Each structure stands twice: as structure tokens, then as C-alpha cells.
Amino acid sequence: MSIRDVLARGRVAAEARMLDTVRLFTQGEDVFERDTGTTVPGPVTVLYEGHAR
Template sequence: MSSLDTVLARGRAAAKARMRDTVHLYSQAPDVFDRSSGNTVPGAKTTLYEGRARVKPVAQAGEDTEASEREVRLLEYEVSLPWDTPLPPGTRVLPGMRVEVTASRDARMVGLVLWVTGTQYGEQATAWRLTTEDRT
């Protein structure tokens, strides 16, 4: 093992130790309108990862935008997952996939659903980082 590999292993262990939240990373099929009930049924979810993570806000001030004729504020978050997080074969994390915070020491974060806007891959990274936004 080279000195770089040793440093990376230590960095990855330290990054993992800071991951105190639990998240559910998933993709969701489009919603379907049920004509018999008159309700929209959420599309099926496909789980890509469930486990520890670090969720932290990136920007204090979000971007105001309009969606479906209402004003929303887009707040950016960075979600760090363990560097060696496995994904189902042939799967890549794409914009539009979602991350739900299922457990956190900050109870206000539980239930927060974040939309993936980008992902960072890197052989020399200490964690796998997803760029996300809160669209509430």
C-alpha cells in the first residue's frame, strides 16, 4: 500500500465517522392519475442506497424561482455518502433522483426530501458527494 493509499484510507475513515445521518437514495417513476378515485398515485420507488450519510447546507441563501405558479426557494445541500457505496449494477445517480433524510440527530431534518442535481466521482475523494436541493 502506497503512502497515498494510506492517507486516502485515513481520510475516508474520518469522513465516514462524520456521517451521522441516515438517508434513503431512490429514483421514482412518474406519478399516475387514477381515474376511478380521481387521485394522483405516486410512482414506484426504486431504492439505490439506504444507510449513513452527512447532510449539510451549502448556501445560506437560496434561489427564488416559480414552480406550478407558486414561489419556491431552492436551498442547496451536499450529501456525502461513504466513498465505497455500492450501487445496483448498471445504475448511475442522475439529476432528479431523490435523497430522503430518515434519521438525524437534528430532528428537524428527518423527512427532508432533497432532489439530486449532480454527483461527484473521484478515485482520490474521501467521500462520494451528491449535490442536491430542497425544493420546498
Template sequence: MNIDAVLAAGRRAAEQRMRDRIRLYEQAPDVFDREHGTTVPGPQNTWYEGKARIEPIAQASGEDAQAGDREVRLLEYRVSVPWATVLPPGKRAVPGLRIEVLDSPDPRMPGLILWVTGANYGDQATAWRLTTEDRS
């Protein structure tokens, strides 16, 4: 069996394990509305919406961080999407992109927002994997 056939089988198997649905997007900076005295979230630009597999990174112990006036625990997750996922032309996944969990067999996951911290690329991977953190 040649390597291309093995990779194709591995990619099909990886996609079968993708039971979550996500949206990968970039968030424009917030804008201050002087008329109402409020901050309005900037527009969102969706890069990908579809199936994924979300799994906690087991060795990650989490890191305490200060967010405004409260302390948060940063937990890491690996998000796998189909290897053949196409991004907008000229775009690469960079830290700061966000992932919203739209649907999951785990009822606690929908609505979770994850922040992309890195992306792994490779022609012999079975899925495209993003490292993320939960900043809530």
C-alpha cells in the same frame, strides 16, 4: 505505512462523522388514477439505507427556480456515505435519484428530500460523495 492502510484509517474516520441516516432511492413516474381523478406517486425502489453525513456546500449561493406556480431556492448539499456502499447490480448513481433524511442530530433535517445531481467515484476517496440539491 502503505497507501491501503492510510485509506482504511481515513475511511474509518470518515464513517465516524456520519451521524445522519438516509435512504437513497429512485422514484418511478407518477401515475394518473382516472377513477379518482388524482395523481398517485410511482413506486419507490430503495438503493441504500444507512449512515451518512450531510453538509451544505458552503460556496453555493443557491439558485432561484420556478416550480409550477411558485419560486423555489435550490440549495446544494454534499452527502457522504461509506466508501464501500454497494449499489444494486448494474446500477450507478445518476441525477434524479433522491435521498430522504430519516434521522439526524439536527432535528430540522428528518423528512428533507434531496435530489442527486452528481456522484464522485475514486479508489482513493475516504467516502462516496453525492452532490444534491434541496428543491423545496
């Protein structure tokens, strides 16, 4: 068994454990909307979205 085989089996095992889906994001500062007089959430920037364990 070569090191490549061992690494490939490890990758398959790690992917099998990735059961959850996650989203990591950062949100910009809230913005005051003058027309309605309310504060609205700032824009969202997704940093990662996918499987995790």
C-alpha cells in the same frame, strides 16, 4: 507504520464522521387512478439507504 495501517485509520475516521442517515431514491411518474379520479405517486426505487456525512 505501513500504508495498510494508515488506510485502516482513515476508514475508521471516515466512518466516525458518518452521522446522518440518508435515502437516495428515484420516483416513477404519477399514475392516474380512474376509480377515484385522482393522481397517485408512482413507484419509488431506493438507490441507496444508509450512513452519510
